[in-house]
Amino acid sequence: MNLDGLLIMARLGWLVGIVLLQITNLAHAGELTPFENKYSAKLYGFTIDVTSKLNAQADGIFEFSFDANSTLGRVTETSQFKWNSAEDFATPLQYHYKRTGVGKNKEQILNFDWAKNEVINTKNDARMALDASKKIQDSLSYQLQLRQDLMAKKKNLSYLITNAKKNKEYKFEIVGDEVLDTPLGKVNTVKIKRVQTSDERETYAWFAKDFQYLLVRLQQEENGSAYTIYISKASLNGKAIEHF
Numbered sequence: 001m002n003l004d005g006l007l008i009m010a011r012l013g014w015l016v017g018i019v020l021l022q023i024t025n026l027a028h029a030g031e032l033t034p035f036e037n038k039y040s041a042k043l044y045g046f047t048i049d050v051t052s053k054l055n056a057q058a059d060g061i062f063e064f065s066f067d068a069n070s071t072l073g074r075v076t077e078t079s080q081f082k083w084n085s086a087e088d089f090a091t092p093l094q095y096h097y098k099r100t101g102v103g104k105n106k107e108q109i110l111n112f113d114w115a116k117n118e119v120i121n122t123k124n125d126a127r128m129a130l131d132a133s134k135k136i137q138d139s140l141s142y143q144l145q146l147r148q149d150l151m152a153k154k155k156n157l158s159y160l161i162t163n164a165k166k167n168k169e170y171k172f173e174i175v176g177d178e179v180l181d182t183p184l185g186k187v188n189t190v191k192i193k194r195v196q197t198s199d200e201r202e203t204y205a206w207f208a209k210d211f212q213y214l215l216v217r218l219q220q221e222e223n224g225s226a227y228t229i230y231i232s233k234a235s236l237n238g239k240a241i242e243h244f
Contacts, residue, residue, distance in 0.1 A: 032062055032083055035236050041229040046070050050229070060084075061093065064140050073101015079140035088148045095138035110138060110164050121164040128164045136160050142170065150192075150213050157192075171195040180206055182216050183230075187244045189216060211244060
C-alpha cells in the first residue's frame, strides 16, 4: 500500500476547500467569516479525516488551511492571502504544502512578492514573474474566487494557478440542477464539473442552491472507480448547521 489513496484525496482538496468556503456564504457577500469544519471519507477501507480552518489575521489577511489525515499519511496545505472585500478578490501571499507518511515526503513553500511581481519557491529559490492583471492564485486561494463567482452567478469559471514553475488554468462548468438525498434531508442543488483535458478522471460537486451554495457532495471518477466525500460537520462561528 502506498500514498495513492491519500493523494486522490489531496487532488480532491480543491473541492474540500470549496465546501468550507461555501459555508461562509451565510455571511454577507464580500465578507469572510472564520470557521473550522470536519469531513470524512472511506478509501480502500481506510478512513480519511479532513479538517479545515479559515482564520482572520491583522490588516485584512486571512489564513486558510486544509488537513487530510489517515493511517497512510497526511497532506496539509495552507494559504495566506490578502482579502479585498470591495472587489471580492483574494491576493495570495504565501502557500505551504506538506505531505508525510508512506512513500516519499514532500514540502513546498511559495512566497508571493507583489512589489516585484514575482513568486519564489523557497526550497530551491526558483523565481517566476507574475502578471498582476491576470489575478494569479495559489492552489487554495483560487477556491475562494470560485466561491465568490458562484455566488455572483457567473458562467465563466476559469482561474490561473501558479506553482512558481508554470501557470495552469483551472476551468469549471455548470452541469445542471439536481435534487439530492442527504443525511440532512432532500436539497435542491446545482452540479458543477471540473473541465479537464484527460477523459480518465472526472470530478463533480453539488451545491445547495437554497443554502448559499453550501457544498453537500463531491465525487471523483477514475479508472472505473468513484471516490466520494461527504461533509460530516459544518459550523460557522461555533454554530452548527444541523438540517436543510
